[in-house]
Amino acid sequence: MPVSxxxxxxxxxxxxxxxxxFVTIFGVIIARVMARRSFKGKIFIETILLLPTVLPPTVIGFLLIIAFGTNGFLGRVINFLFQSLVMFTWTAAVIAAFVVAFPFMYQSVKTGxxxxxxxxEHAARLDGAGEWKLFFFVSLPLCIRSVVSGVILSFARALGEFGATFMFAGNLPGITQTIPIAVYTAFEGGRMEIAWAWVLVIVALSFLMLFSVRRFAA
Structure with a gap:
């Protein structure tokens, strides 16, 4: 196969x-906060966190454009601080992948x-462990299977992201053109052989990750 x-x-x-x-860091921390605490508005917040699992990817892409675009609040802040735009950059592709993958990590760790x-946990507290020490050295190791499953599923979801990335990051070869976008472009251009090759690559990667989750959970 050519380098391209x-x-x-x-x-x-x-x-x-x-x-x-970022999915792992924020997913683990937020799951820790939400797993044991009850507070007013918890269901509302959790619904927002899980919303990307049911929203169409194009809607997610649209919302990201509204937030990070030239007229969006976050877009203006970033442009003011760094003198650069987020849209149609590799960073935009990472943000889109983060948004769609986060719920898988969060839900997996929270369940664990x-x-x-x-x-x-009470016994560890009686022995003098603080809340964060308890979390990192007792609770988290005890649910390591859920953490690993969340990591694999989140990576697989990020790897297969198309709609939000296509809208928010665009289709720039070598910059934002990921495998799903490359498959779409090749298909539209009638280059079926290379489209099939990319399809086989991402199917193989996805199969290996899902197989790993099943084996690890068994």
Whole structure:
């Protein structure tokens, strides 16, 4: 295969990996806050966090444009601070991947934390462990399967993102053209052989990740 064939593959992996870093950090921390606490408006907030799982990707892309576009609040702030725009950049692709992948990490970790025995956590508190020390050294290790599953599923979702990325980051070869976008472009251009090749690559990657989740959960 020519070097140009692998560009979307490498770009997809880089984008998904970058998004996964933020998904893991924010997913774990927010799941920790939401798993054990009850407060007014919790259901409303959690619904917002999980909304990307049911929204069409094009709607997510539209909302990202509204927020980060030249006339959007976040877009204006970033332009003021860094003298640059977010749309149609690799950063935009990472943001889109983060938004669609975050709910998978959050829900997986939250479910795992809720399955940790409360008595174990109380025992750790009696031994003098603070809340964050308890979380990182007791609760999180006990739900490591859920964390790993969340990581794999989030990465797979970020890797396969198309609609939001296409709208928000565009289709720029070598910059924002990930595998799903490359497949769409090749199909539209009648280049079925290379489209099939990219399809086989992403199917193989997705299969390996889902297989890993099933094996790890077994």
């Amino acid at each position: 064939f692998w560009n979307p593959v490498l770009l997809s992996l880089q984008t998904a990996a970058a998004a996964l870093i 934390l809720q399955q940790v025995e409360v008595d174990i």
